[in-house]
Amino acid sequence: MSIVEVIDLYKEYPLGDHTVEVLHGVDVTIEQGEYVSIMGPSGSGKSTFLNILGCLDQPTQGKYYLGGTDVSTLDDNDLSDIRRERIGFIFQSFNLLPELTVVENIQVPLFYQGTPEEEASERAADLAGIVGLGHRTDHRSNELSGGERQRVAIARAMVNDPLVILADEPTGNLDSKSGQEILRLLDDLKEQKKTIIMVTHDEEIGRRTERTIRFKDGKVLTGPRMPAKSL
Amino acid sequence: MFFHAKRIIFLGFLNIWRHRLRSTLTILGIVFGVCSVIAMLAIGEGASFEALEQIKQLGSHNIILKSVKPPSSESVNTETNRMLEYGLTYKDAERIKNTVPGVEVIVPSRTIRANVTYRKKRVDVNVIGVVPWYLQVSNQKIKKGRFISILETDDHKNVCVLSSNSARRLFTTESPLGKDIKVKSDYYTVIGVMEGSGVATQEAKTGDTDLNLFIPLTAAKSRFGDILVNRSSGSFSMEKVELHQIIVKVQEITAVMASAEVIRGVLKRFHKDIDFEIIVPQRLLEQAERFKRNSNIVLGSIAAISLLVGGIGIMNIMLATVTERTREIGIRRALGAKKRDIIVQFLSETVLLSGSGGLLGLILGITIPFLVTYFADMITIVKIWSVGGAFGISLLIGIVFGIYPAYRAAQMDPIAALRHE
Numbered sequence: 001m002s003i004v005e006v007i008d009l010y011k012e013y014p015l016g017d018h019t020v021e022v023l024h025g026v027d028v029t030i031e032q033g034e035y036v037s038i039m040g041p042s043g044s045g046k047s048t049f050l051n052i053l054g055c056l057d058q059p060t061q062g063k064y065y066l067g068g069t070d071v072s073t074l075d076d077n078d079l080s081d082i083r084r085e086r087i088g089f090i091f092q093s094f095n096l097l098p099e100l101t102v103v104e105n106i107q108v109p110l111f112y113q114g115t116p117e118e119e120a121s122e123r124a125a126d127l128a129g130i131v132g133l134g135h136r137t138d139h140r141s142n143e144l145s146g147g148e149r150q151r152v153a154i155a156r157a158m159v160n161d162p163l164v165i166l167a168d169e170p171t172g173n174l175d176s177k178s179g180q181e182i183l184r185l186l187d188d189l190k191e192q193k194k195t196i197i198m199v200t201h202d203e204e205i206g207r208r209t210e211r212t213i214r215f216k217d218g219k220v221l222t223g224p225r226m227p228a229k230s231l
Numbered sequence: 232m233f234f235h236a237k238r239i240i241f242l243g244f245l246n247i248w249r250h251r252l253r254s255t256l257t258i259l260g261i262v263f264g265v266c267s268v269i270a271m272l273a274i275g276e277g278a279s280f281e282a283l284e285q286i287k288q289l290g291s292h293n294i295i296l297k298s299v300k301p302p303s304s305e306s307v308n309t310e311t312n313r314m315l316e317y318g319l320t321y322k323d324a325e326r327i328k329n330t331v332p333g334v335e336v337i338v339p340s341r342t343i344r345a346n347v348t349y350r351k352k353r354v355d356v357n358v359i360g361v362v363p364w365y366l367q368v369s370n371q372k373i374k375k376g377r378f379i380s381i382l383e384t385d386d387h388k389n390v391c392v393l394s395s396n397s398a399r400r401l402f403t404t405e406s407p408l409g410k411d412i413k414v415k416s417d418y419y420t421v422i423g424v425m426e427g428s429g430v431a432t433q434e435a436k437t438g439d440t441d442l443n444l445f446i447p448l449t450a451a452k453s454r455f456g457d458i459l460v461n462r463s464s465g466s467f468s469m470e471k472v473e474l475h476q477i478i479v480k481v482q483e484i485t486a487v488m489a490s491a492e493v494i495r496g497v498l499k500r501f502h503k504d505i506d507f508e509i510i511v512p513q514r515l516l517e518q519a520e521r522f523k524r525n526s527n528i529v530l531g532s533i534a535a536i537s538l539l540v541g542g543i544g545i546m547n548i549m550l551a552t553v554t555e556r557t558r559e560i561g562i563r564r565a566l567g568a569k570k571r572d573i574i575v576q577f578l579s580e581t582v583l584l585s586g587s588g589g590l591l592g593l594i595l596g597i598t599i600p601f602l603v604t605y606f607a608d609m610i611t612i613v614k615i616w617s618v619g620g621a622f623g624i625s626l627l628i629g630i631v632f633g634i635y636p637a638y639r640a641a642q643m644d645p646i647a648a649l650r651h652e
Contacts, residue, residue, distance in 0.1 A: 056565060056646050076569075077570070080567055080569040080570075095558075108566050109566045109567050111238060160567075
């Protein structure tokens, strides 16, 4: 079964008295365990597409099935549920809560799931260990380096055991050494058969993934299953 | 859904603590509002308690008739006769007894100012000639010994009962019972001492009031006569007053007002001048209570305004906080927080803020009356309902003024919030 199935997706925004069409007719299918990159120039619609995949935004037209559920018609409340239980986010600017510690940051999604606190902090501490921050669990996130912060974010994206992990330029704000560490962590996730969709500008990073979906002017350029390496 | 109340409250405290100065300034309005409600009510309650207690001492079943010097006849009579005759008479007491229905008991009394000596101690007191059933209309009780008996009244016996303050002045260590004290030129045997009046008023503590000495009314009449002579520098006047006071106790409390009117009618028929006044403690009580109610309303309005201002201050800060934390709201929404979760978070933070203001105000509001009592020697009464009410209102203010900022936070678009710098 496909984890992500997007059929003939349209998205337009009102801008003043006319509308801007950002996506017109996008079809994408992503299978369980795939590691996919999304590339394209600025304004090509890839960020909007990622927002829709992440259930932060909704398409104007078309269908989006996530794990077999049609999420294109859900209301705000149900979309929150989907985000909380099926999606893990990794952002370019980390988006941690600065006043919380590493463990507390990792367990935020569990907090909204209502997981008992002991269980949640245990699980968060485990994940902190997996991403290599076992020794800094009680540090506040604003005391960490960029690379460390992104590792916390990865642990947070995994904590709810999501169907799909969405990464928006995860190495964009990092030096190349930290960036490599983050990419290695994503490789590890891929080994664990996690489905990862990553937006990137960097061709080299794109080549690390199994497949690249290229956006231009709101449309997908390459065939949906063409491996990036063959380009 | 399992509700992490503890965690949300902890987060709220964390945020309040991180902005200590701002939080403190924000809640000052609530602190002063709550504090002033509790403190002002406590002081007001204390003052009116004193007043009400004094009125209650007069007895709510009682109608008190007092002799007063008629103002119109004063100049005429004193110059011609040099003898002023006015006031209530034994006949009046008799008439009331016979004509007014529902009267339980009638207590006539005379009051003569005289000085009393025991050994070397000399005290100016009110010598009050009373009947044996005086205690039925008064709230006072006998502390030691007994009150005047019917037999002693019939025999015009020279016995007396001291009020607690007079006893304290005349007898420091020894028991007054059985001792003979000198009133003017006669000796009276002390047979009892009264309890002090229940209220510890300022005057009662210093002991200047309540300096009384009770003797049989018959004895008062035969030893002192009906004519009082006032000698003061250059002038000389005589007054003839039979009774200074008549207390009428009515059986039914509902009949007090009507009986008072009947008594007024009876007395008017036999008195040319208005040489008496009628005091109805029940009416005084009602007036005092109405006054207290009104002052509470005024007090409550002032407090309501200060709490309102405090609430607006809190709302203002919360709106700023929401804008400041746009990014945090975006992150939480992306991680699966529903609008409801965001509302709960900000609302509980506002309630925590106003609640801690309320708590602080409560502590201050209880401390201030205590200090007032300690330093200014005034009675203050902190009412539990005022404490609970003021605190409850502070929480309510948090809810009312927290709803809009929380709603604004929840309505934010997650994507825009995430991009917010």
